[in-house]
Structure formats: structure tokens, C-alpha cells
Amino acid sequence: MASEDSLWLPEGDEESSGCIRRTPDTTALYRLLEANGWLTRAPYGRTQDRWFVTDEAVKDGYSQTVDPSNLHSVILSGGRKAFPFPVFYRDKLKNIAWTLGWDLILKAMDGLDSKKARLSWLLSHHTYLPNQTMADLSGAGLATVERHRKPK
Known part of the structure; x- marks a missing residue:
């Protein structure tokens, strides 16, 4: 989502913002999503926090939190494949980016x-x-x- 230029610029506005980075980096995107009510941080395990999609975003059909723990083991597959992560539906990305x-x-x-x-x-x-x-x-x-x- 952070790397798609088409989400962040209005039509015909490719030359604005001069030398300013036109797309938010990943950390900024997570913070924007959290500040606007799309993501929330919640405790996961004993010492970790994870990003989860808010209940409102799931209820309204914009996204879901995928939990692959029934498919992957932390020991066998590693943490990157076994921990839950937020997913936004591709057809809703433009609407989500607009709200940020x-x-x-x-x-x-x-x-x-x-x-x-x-x-x-x-x-x-x-x-x-x-x-x-x-x-x-x-x-x-x-x-x-x-x-x-x-x-x-």
C-alpha cells in the first residue's frame, strides 16, 4: 500500500510537492492508519505488540486480520509466517488512502x-x-x- 503512487496523488497532480517524498514510508503509513482508526496495536504473546485491524474496519468490509497460526508453526516456519497481520482489500485501498x-x-x-x-x-x-x-x-x-x- 505504501509503495503504490496511484493511491497517494490526486489525478493530474504528479508534479506537486516538489522534492517532498510523495508516498508515506511503511512506518508513517502504520501511524496514519492507527491515527485514523484503521489499525490498533494490541498485546500478542507475553512481550510483543502486533498491529490488528479495528473491529469497525472488519465490520464495514474494508479489511481483516489474518491469523496463519493454524497453518504455520513459529518453530518450523518462523515468526514472519506464523504471526497475525492486517490485510486491506485491494478494491477498498483508494477509499482508505483518501481518509488518511x-x-x-x-x-x-x-x-x-x-x-x-x-x-x-x-x-x-x-x-x-x-x-x-x-x-x-x-x-x-x-x-x-x-x-x-x-x-x-
């Missing part, structure tokens, strides 16, 4: 002049985004983002 507001974030970044203004806007409106994504979107350095996030 990534295009609105990019437009807001285009409308702000300075790195400081862009970072300030991101920190006040989208604090759930990872530091690296904020740095990429604002043009500020990663250390600057980390410094501004620290409580004073």
Missing part, C-alpha cells in the same frame, strides 16, 4: 514557506508521525525534529 489525509499534509507543506513553519505545523497537527517523516516533509534535520519533540 496524506494529500492534505502535502498541500499544507507546499503552502508554508520555511522549514520552521512546516515543522511547527506538523508538530501541532500530526504528532503521531515518525521523526524521519517529519524531517522529510519539513526539510528540517532529524536532530532538529528530535530536539523539538523533547518535553521542556
Whole structure:
């Protein structure tokens, strides 16, 4: 989902956003999905958390959480094949991507002049985004983002 450019840009808007990364990376996508109610983190096992699809998303027919544990053993197949993972239906991806507001974030970044203004806007409106994504979107350095996030 993160690598499909067609989900993230409106029709005919291929040249906008200049040098800003047009698609969210995987971590940013998970955070966007969580912030907008598509995914939730829940305890799994003793020391792990896993991403699960929310009950509302399953009920409305957008996705499901696949649990392959009846097909694969952690010991024989490894953790990547044996643990549950979220799956979104391909025909619903465009609707899901639209609700995340990534295009609105990019437009807001285009409308702000300075790195400081862009970072300030991101920190006040989208604090759930990872530091690296904020740095990429604002043009500020990663250390600057980390410094501004620290409580004073």
C-alpha cells in the first residue's frame, strides 16, 4: 500500500510537492492508519505488540486480520509466517488512502514557506508521525525534529 503512487496523488497532480517524498514510508503509513482508526496495536504473546485491524474496519468490509497460526508453526516456519497481520482489500485501498489525509499534509507543506513553519505545523497537527517523516516533509534535520519533540 505504501509503495503504490496511484493511491497517494490526486489525478493530474504528479508534479506537486516538489522534492517532498510523495508516498508515506511503511512506518508513517502504520501511524496514519492507527491515527485514523484503521489499525490498533494490541498485546500478542507475553512481550510483543502486533498491529490488528479495528473491529469497525472488519465490520464495514474494508479489511481483516489474518491469523496463519493454524497453518504455520513459529518453530518450523518462523515468526514472519506464523504471526497475525492486517490485510486491506485491494478494491477498498483508494477509499482508505483518501481518509488518511496524506494529500492534505502535502498541500499544507507546499503552502508554508520555511522549514520552521512546516515543522511547527506538523508538530501541532500530526504528532503521531515518525521523526524521519517529519524531517522529510519539513526539510528540517532529524536532530532538529528530535530536539523539538523533547518535553521542556
